[in-house]
Amino acid sequence: MQPRIILSSEKFTFTIERLCRQLIEVHGDFSDSIIIGVQPRGILLANRIHIRLAELLKREIKYGIIDPTFYRDDFRTSDKQLTPAITEIDFQIECKKIILIDDVLFSGRTIRAAMDALLDFGRPEKVELLVMVDRRFKRQLPIHPDYIGKSIDSISSEKVKVEWKEKEGFDRIWIIPKSEIE
Amino acid sequence: MSALSVKHLIGIKYLTIDDIELIFKTTDSFKEVINRPIKKVPTLRDTTVVNLFFENSTRTRISFELAEKRLSADIVNFSASSSSVSKGETLIDTVNNILAMKVDMVVMRHPSPGAPMFLARHINASIINAGDGTHEHPTQALLDAYSIREKLGTVKGKKVCIIGDIKHSRVALSNIYCLQKLGAEVMLVGPPTLMPTYIEALGVKVEYNLKKALEWCDVANVLRIQLERQDIKYFPSLREYALYFGINKSLLDSLKKEIVIMHPGPINRGVEISSDVADSEHSIILNQVENGVAVRMATLFLLSGRKE
Numbered sequence: 054m055q056p057r058i059i060l061s062s063e064k065f066t067f068t069i070e071r072l073c074r075q076l077i078e079v080h081g082d083f084s085d086s087i088i089i090g091v092q093p094r095g096i097l098l099a100n101r102i103h104i105r106l107a108e109l110l111k112r113e114i115k116y117g118i119i120d121p122t123f124y125r126d127d128f129r130t131s132d133k134q135l136t137p138a139i140t141e142i143d144f145q146i147e148c149k150k151i152i153l154i155d156d157v158l159f160s161g162r163t164i165r166a167a168m169d170a171l172l173d174f175g176r177p178e179k180v181e182l183l184v185m186v187d188r189r190f191k192r193q194l195p196i197h198p199d200y201i202g203k204s205i206d207s208i209s210s211e212k213v214k215v216e217w218k219e220k221e222g223f224d225r226i227w228i229i230p231k232s233e234i235e
Numbered sequence: 236m237s238a239l240s241v242k243h244l245i246g247i248k249y250l251t252i253d254d255i256e257l258i259f260k261t262t263d264s265f266k267e268v269i270n271r272p273i274k275k276v277p278t279l280r281d282t283t284v285v286n287l288f289f290e291n292s293t294r295t296r297i298s299f300e301l302a303e304k305r306l307s308a309d310i311v312n313f314s315a316s317s318s319s320v321s322k323g324e325t326l327i328d329t330v331n332n333i334l335a336m337k338v339d340m341v342v343m344r345h346p347s348p349g350a351p352m353f354l355a356r357h358i359n360a361s362i363i364n365a366g367d368g369t370h371e372h373p374t375q376a377l378l379d380a381y382s383i384r385e386k387l388g389t390v391k392g393k394k395v396c397i398i399g400d401i402k403h404s405r406v407a408l409s410n411i412y413c414l415q416k417l418g419a420e421v422m423l424v425g426p427p428t429l430m431p432t433y434i435e436a437l438g439v440k441v442e443y444n445l446k447k448a449l450e451w452c453d454v455a456n457v458l459r460i461q462l463e464r465q466d467i468k469y470f471p472s473l474r475e476y477a478l479y480f481g482i483n484k485s486l487l488d489s490l491k492k493e494i495v496i497m498h499p500g501p502i503n504r505g506v507e508i509s510s511d512v513a514d515s516e517h518s519i520i521l522n523q524v525e526n527g528v529a530v531r532m533a534t535l536f537l538l539s540g541r542k543e
Binding site for chain 1: 238264272277281
């Protein structure tokens with residue numbers, strides 16, 4: 054089977070627009086809400102959403118980055134060495150509503166680690182999860198997204214890759230079969 | 236590059252440039268961690284580290300201990316003076332007995348140069364050299380270079396002079412290797428009696444006039460006179476040493492530029508450096524201490540998570 058695009062550049066923009074509108078519907082003017090991108094690839098989506106929300110609301114939105122590496126449960130079992138990335142949370146999260154943003158939700162283990170990392174900065178009022186792609190029925194932990202760009206059914210051996218204009222030159226989402234990964 | 240090329244941190248000599256860059260990149264993350272309200276991450280909660288100190292230490296030992304605690308590792312502290320070493324036990328027997336109690340990593344300071352290398356050949360656990368005699372002190376060199384990078388943006392192309400007791404200094408040798416690998420120029424300054432013969436073979440400049448050296452450099456790393464390692468008199472008096480090789484404010488004021496002052500500690504105030512310089516805005520001595528914890532967290536993390 055060949056790699057196939059499951060979200061084209063055109064639809065990609067609409068999806069991000071929809072996610073932003075949904076966020077505004079729930080969080081209003083974002084005076085008590087903060088968006089936090091999960092390293093490494095979640096920050097690309099978080100960045101895009103941060104910029105669009107600021108345009109729509111005509112105000113600055115608090116925005117942070119969190120790296121879950123030190124909290125991961127596969128430090129010993131992963132095939133390759135884990136290397137950390139930068140965390141930037143220069144504000145209080147106590148009693149705030151946090152929206153964690155990642156590109157793909159698969160087993161839920163990265164989000165579990167990100168939540169543990171987040172709670173070391175304080176006790177937020179609420180934590181929500183926004184993802185671009187939800188790989189349904191693949192969860193290994195009881196974690197469910199609140200905002201979903203696209204839900205897909207896939208098999209574990211397949212890989213879902215979200216490409217970004219800033220990184221790969223195109224906004225699009227691929228599903229890549231096992232034979233192509235190897 | 237996402238993994239260290241070495242299993243042990245014996246010396247900077249055995250690290251690649253990629254290894255050093257990876258340690259620095261990882262240190263950036265740990266620097267952020269140790270400035271959080273909760274300065275601790277659970278990464279090494281399954282790891283037990285033994286701190287084997289066969290020689291006195293305050294700062295390095297506390298720094299390693301804090302680094303290990305902030306990574307949630309379990310710690311066993313050992314000092315030779317209160318152990319069976321004083322009853323005649325060999326180094327390998329001591330370490331193997333400790334490792335039999337399921338210890339995963341060894342941080343060792345030893346008065347004999349080469350002791351960590353010797354141990355690495357005989358045991359399976361990862362070893363971090365916390366100073367072996369007059370040989371190497373790799374984590375000190377890493378934190379020194381990291382502090383220069385933090386202060387000046389880069390190490391590459393910078394001129395660093397190392398001043399003082401070069402002959403007995405493991406910090407000097409590790410710094411030479413580390414700074415040269417990162418592209419800095421190194422000059423050694425001190426009395427001829429404390430300058431190792433043929434040291435120029437390492438590609439360093441040697442200067443005996445402190446003023447000239449300070450005019451040349453961007454960074455001055457000032458070392459302590461190690462009286463405990465000196466079996467004979469290498470200079471007439473500490474007063475005379477301070478006169479010719481001590482850094483004081485009037486000397487710094489006479490330079491045409493500002494330079495960064497570093498010291499690996501412990502400081503002998505009034506000998507190699509005066510108090511007003513050690514406490515001045517040019518000094519990054521306390522930044523070095525802070526960075527020491529983050530650098531040691533990075534080395535523990537990278538060695539512990541290394542895949543065979």
